[in-house]
Amino acid sequence: RIFTQSGTSILMDSSLEKSSLVHFLKIQQRLLNARVRVPQVFESSLELGFVLLEDFGSTHLLDILDEENQKLYYKKAIDEIVQIQQADATGLLVYDREFLIFEMDLSIEWYLKKHLGVVLDSKAKVELQSLFGLIADDVLLQPQGVFVHRDFHSRNIMLDANGKLGVIDFQDARSGAITYDLVSLLKDCYYEIGLEAREELVLYFRDKKGLDADDKTILRWFDMMGLQRHIKILGIFTRLCYRDKKRQYLQDIPLTLRYIKEVALKYPALKALDKLLMVN
Known part of the structure; x- marks a missing residue:
């Protein structure tokens, strides 16, 4: 954070990965063009690998x-x-x-094998990967091709002094499913809301978007997208722990497992996930 008489700004140092800066600036501009509140770029040097950004403050949505x-x-x-x-x-x-x-598949290598010490036999691995295929196929049934932030949760949403939301950490954006960012938000691995409130908000999103989907359909889209994301997160969090020495992520695994169990038990075809991923 840079302090001056006129206020504060954020200096982003990409000097060791200068090529990533070009991508960051392109994604930032796409979001600005869509009137998304992302940090303004005050100055940038692609040659040196630095960007001076608008400061949204230190209050994350999670904090309040x-x-x-x-x-x-x-x-x-x-x-x-x-x-x-x-x-x-x-x-x-x-x-x-x-x-x-x-x-x-990250969950097999990092969560089951590295974290739990479980090596699946060939039959169990085939069964689990078959379920992964079913989940992926189900996810692809919902509308695709929208801009996906990929990490739109309460730690990546800032709240400024005027109570306005600001979006950060968008550089890994992809094109994907219409409920991906909704799942990141409403099935946040750092903050849990009740099922009734969550489903009400899913329907709010549906209505806001004007989607032609009944309640059961939109909730299934949401459930399947969430299942894919949380199975992935089991692998991501344990990889962050063991490879990157960030052990604090292990404390967020129990909530992630609860999200998986909730959906696996809701849909009979996925019931085996509960056992194969050692959710209990």
Whole structure:
């Protein structure tokens, strides 16, 4: 953070990965064009690998959420997702079947094998990967091709002094399913809201988008997208722990497992996930 007489700004140092800066600036501009509130760029040097950005402050949405205000702020955040989905997704990497399954496979290597010490036999591995395929196929049944932030949750949404939301950490955007960012928000691995409130907000998103989907359909889209994301997160969080020495992520695994169990038990074809991923 840079302090001056006129205020503060954020200096982003990409000097060791200068090529990533070009991508960051392109994604930032796409979101700005869609009227998404992302940090303005004051100055940039591609040669040196530095960017001077607008400072949204230090208050994350997570810091202020509680049972009384969560519905208000989540609706504001959903409105922001609707804007994000107006951004140009042309040329972005696509959340295709191969990538959806690749992400879920991380759970086998890092969560089951590395964290739990479980090596699946060939039969169990085939069964689990078959379920991954079913989940991926189901995800692809919902509308695709929208701009996906990929990490739109309460730690990546800032709240400024005027109570306005700002979006950060968008550089890994892809083109994908219409409920992806909604799942990131409403099935946040760092903050849990009740099932009734969550489903009400899913329907709010549906209505805000004007989607032609009944309640059962939109909730299934949401459930399957969430299942894919949380199976992936089991692998991501344990990889962050063991490879990157960030052990704090292990504390968020129990909620992630609860999300998986909730959906696996809701749909009979997925019931075996409960056992294969050692959810209990």
